[in-house]
Amino acid sequence: EAQVTQNPRYLITVTGKKLTVTCSQNMNHEYMSWYRQDPGLGLRQIYYSMNVEVTDKGDVPEGYKVSRKEKRNFPLILESPSPNQTSLYFCASSLSITGRGYTFGSGTRLTVV
Amino acid sequence: QKEVEQNSGPLSVPEGAIASLNCTYSDRVSQSFFWYRQYSGKSPELIMSIYSNGDKEDGRFTAQLNKASQYVSLLIRDSQPSDSATYLCAVNILTGGGNKLTFGTGTQLKVEL
Numbered sequence: 001e002a003q004v005t006q007n008p009r010y011l012i013t014v015t016g017k018k019l020t021v022t023c024s025q026n027m028n029h030e031y032m033s034w035y036r037q038d039p040g041l042g043l044r045q046i047y048y049s050m051n052v053e054v055t056d057k058g059d060v061p062e063g064y065k066v067s068r069k070e071k072r073n074f075p076l077i078l079e080s081p082s083p084n085q086t087s088l089y090f091c092a093s094s095l096s097i098t099g100r101g102y103t104f105g106s107g108t109r110l111t112v113v
Numbered sequence: 114q115k116e117v118e119q120n121s122g123p124l125s126v127p128e129g130a131i132a133s134l135n136c137t138y139s140d141r142v143s144q145s146f147f148w149y150r151q152y153s154g155k156s157p158e159l160i161m162s163i164y165s166n167g168d169k170e171d172g173r174f175t176a177q178l179n180k181a182s183q184y185v186s187l188l189i190r191d192s193q194p195s196d197s198a199t200y201l202c203a204v205n206i207l208t209g210g211g212n213k214l215t216f217g218t219g220t221q222l223k224v225e226l
Binding site: 033043048088105106107 | 121155158159201214215218219
């Protein structure tokens with residue numbers, strides 16, 4: 001089954017404790033992206049990657065890191081999480097940056113206390 | 114001006130009626146337009162894509178695009194309670210960094226019995 005897999009689904013952590021949210025896709029998509037979704041603000045792009053070893057900042061990159069060492073994986077790293085990073089996070093992948101075939105993962109609800 | 118604008122709603126329609134959801138965008142050269150449905154706490158799901166002016170029909174859904182007016186809409190015929198969700202408009206926007214899929218904040222639709 002074609003899918004984007006995110007883990008974990010739910011995560012509660014404390015301020016300053018490094019964490020990684022994993023994302024993997026099995027569709028051989030070149031383009032992958034991370035979003036956060038907050039009430040009233042919609043989906044905001046954090047980082048995106050157009051291919052292996054090619055990443056770039058989205059609209060809200062502060063406090064986040066990503067890497068793209070393999071085509072299928074695109075982890076999101078929070079080196080020192082803060083409460084304002086409490087949000088619902090989605091990973092997505094597509095055939096191209098134009099948005100065709102855009103598929104979202106199931107989401108990760110992160111709470112930083 | 115926001116790049117992609119939607120009325121947040123809620124839009125309430127009776128069961129069996131036509132629901133009309135609207136979206137405007139700022140970039141005149143946008144070529145790709147998408148409608149996603151998102152149930153509460155779930156990931157967005159692509160329901161329609163449209164790339165040229167006019168109407169595109171798929172079952173009970175019709176997407177309408179007017180590039181001259183920078184306007185895209187989604188009509189849902191014979192609305193059902195299961196259609197109650199938030200509908201996200203997404204537009205491929207050309208930015209300084211290249212193409213980017215940009216989402217509106219979504220319109221909440223409530224279909225009442």
